[in-house]
Amino acid sequence: MDIKSSKFENITVLVPFKLKNPKTRLSNLLSIEERKKLAIFMLSDVLESVTESGVGSVVIAVPEESSASEISRVVNERKAEVVVDGRSLNDLVNHWIAQLSANQELAVIMADLPLLTPDLLTSFFSLNGDIVLSPGRKGGTNMLLVRNREFEVSYHYGSFMKHVEIAKSKGLTFSIFDSFFSSVDVDDESDVLELLIHGKGKRSREYLVSIGYGISCEEKDPRIVRKR
């Protein structure tokens, strides 16, 4: 770990991950096996950027034992700890926030953000505030940094707006991290297009290309095509 990045040693990164029938909105494009592979490659891309950013530790939380063993290959490689935790996303994250000790910080980073880079993450970790929020499309909170354990999360149903309101109601300061690449959580077909356009060098993109996906620019707006 180099000197530049060691300033984030007080950060624990929590990556919630689900492997059971993942990414159902991509069912028209990918079989369930392909969706599982894509999910694992995206997790691998996220872990690569997160570990290179120099954080203290990385924890992947999966709901069931069977998924934990399936991702062990990726995880061993990337030096992250896997914990099995069946709680809902909100209960899981709030549990981790409640355990925060003084001077420790918790980052919650979604596993479907393959366009993250180490530089992007160091910018994110460097913003001020009790809370740092990184918006996704549709009111999502793609990344969250918590420096005060009075905060509570409430994902889905417009989590970004809710998280701003929760911070305000508790008198906590917050920053908003403005990033296109962290706004792209790969959820539907339009997000796959973004990965294909901007994800050069990422394993998840290489996987999509290896199974025939590419971009057609024959119309005014590019779209994804599968060649085989």
Added chain:
Amino acid sequence: MDIKSSKFENITVLVPFKLKNPKTRLSNLLSIEERKKLAIFMLSDVLESVTESGVGSVVIAVPEESSASEISRVVNERKAEVVVDGRSLNDLVNHWIAQLSANQELAVIMADLPLLTPDLLTSFFSLNGDIVLSPGRKGGTNMLLVRNREFEVSYHYGSFMKHVEIAKSKGLTFSIFDSFFSSVDVDDESDVLELLIHGKGKRSREYLVSIGYGISCEEKDPRIVRKR
């Protein structure tokens, strides 16, 4: 103009603008009159941020005389020059690039980026490179900064990828500006949702709210609703 912003005095901002049947992908949501009003309010939001960022001059290029007079109210207020130019977007921008003199810079900023802020623009203008590209969804180039008149634009059909390739082929250096808020060009319903979520204080958002638009968070993903 304060000292901080005067460092961008060598930048001319070109804002191409079309008022004839604008934003057709919003036809299901808004009447043609409402779409025109939204387009003008978005232009007004863009101009406000651009002028506050301290650039040297702002030029709005419109294809026909009738549109030019319609936007005069917004423009007088914001100290931008309106020029009537019927060329295609590519010909228009390439003409302006070809006219660049030494030490002058041209920024091409789309008129449908209401979430821009002065701080965002100063970050954009401060990036290094002969070219700075700010990606939109679907391979778009929402903002472009040109510091070398050897560059040429080619909008639509995946302009972001094409602009990267053009820069490389001419041996020009380039940076990519990573911003969620400048990635949101209001084009379809999903973009209107982003404006409603993140555009507090923007005239375009206030207009949408004034005609009854709001956000429903009753489902996992928020969606837009019209109350009247």
